[in-house]
Amino acid sequence: MLNGNNQLPASMQVSPEQANGNEFVQGIVVSVLSPKVALFFLSILPQFVNPQGGAATQQL
Known part of the structure; x- marks a missing residue:
């Protein structure tokens, strides 16, 4: 990906005008x-739910 001087090729570089936060939103959606x-989450969170503690959604 990087060329000899540790820079991305021109086709992959993004100008500051193009980098407006869409990458962050796209990362969250993905x-x-x-x-x-x-x-x-389905494998880790159930072990922290107390059956006598009420609704599971309120405990998490």
């Missing part, structure tokens, strides 16, 4: 929609 993230 993370939320990723099946790996959903499986992680």
